[in-house]
Amino acid sequence: MVNPWGTLHAYGELLTRRPRPLAVLDVPDEGCAHELGRRVGILRRLAPVTVLAPEGTCPAALLEAGATNVLARSMPIEELAARLMADQRWVAKDKAHTSRSQEQDPLPRHLLPQQVSQRVLLSLILADPEPWCCHDLTRLLGSAEQPLTRAALRARMPRLDPHLGRLGLALRRTGRWGRFSYMVIPSAGLMYRHA
Template sequence: MVNHWGALHAYGELLTRQPRPLAVLDVPDEGCAQALAWRVRILRRLAPVTVLAPEGACAAELLEAGAANVLDRTMPIEELAARLTADQRWAARDTSQDSRSQEQNPIPPRPLARQASQKVLLALVLADPRPWCCHELTCLLGSAEQPLTRAALRARMPRLEPHLGRLGLALRRTGRWGRFSYMVVPSTGPTSAVLGPLGAPRRAAHRFLPR
């Protein structure tokens, strides 16, 4: 699958498919390489990243940013395919180890949301416990040429709260002066209850019941 930067369905695939796919970041020329390390650092939070870099790109900088591999996109296609296949196998083996560790500490099931943007945002904030900077989210959710506006992001984030509330979670925003961070934390408010087969209530903090 080939997708443009900012494609919501592509992010959904990276976040939900198991084993987690390899993200191949194709940079066709030096004109597209602006802030490439920054983009690698953000995309790495979704999946392992291999960069197809143009001639002259600094491989060391991209590896320091978290790239699993940096390949010269001008190499012969047979060699490029073989190296990408090897990277894909490595990513699948690495994420299978992560999935085994998650079986011991299962992640609460993700709530359903109707809008694609809400689904992706929910998956993003639930997949990584570290805070998300507003600049990371606007870069990720915008196009390659233009990030999402911070006003649009501020409008979208509160809409996640009802879905997180079903899991006993809440969205915390911190920061000021035009730089905010968003993080999922346990909710301190009241939680709903689901009646069991004998009428005894059980907490629904870590369970989502689809309609």
């Protein structure tokens, strides 16, 4: 699948496919180089990431941000394909060594919201136990050129409450002055155990 940044369907696939696939972040030019490390770090929370980078990109910074590999977009297509296949094999082999407890099954469909944006947002916050910064969520859920507005994100988050409640979970928002973090915590009554 080839999808632009921010495509909800693509995030849904990364979050629900087992084992998790390799995400290839194709960066056509240096226009977003200043933000590339941040995007790699965000996408890495969903799946292993290989970056196809333009000439002049510093691979060390992207590897430090969590990239599995950084490949030059300008390399011959045969070599690029072979390296991507090698990355995919390495990720599959690495996943074979991951314990079952570290790889959660996706939620049953009847527990997921009907609306795609809510379903992906719920899956995102359940996929990683670490808090999600509002800036990371707006970057992830917006387009490559324009992040989702924080006002739109603030409006979407409370809509997850009924779905989280059915799972025996609640959403905790912490922070102030324009920087909030969202984290899922257990609520008073546990109705469903996600294992």
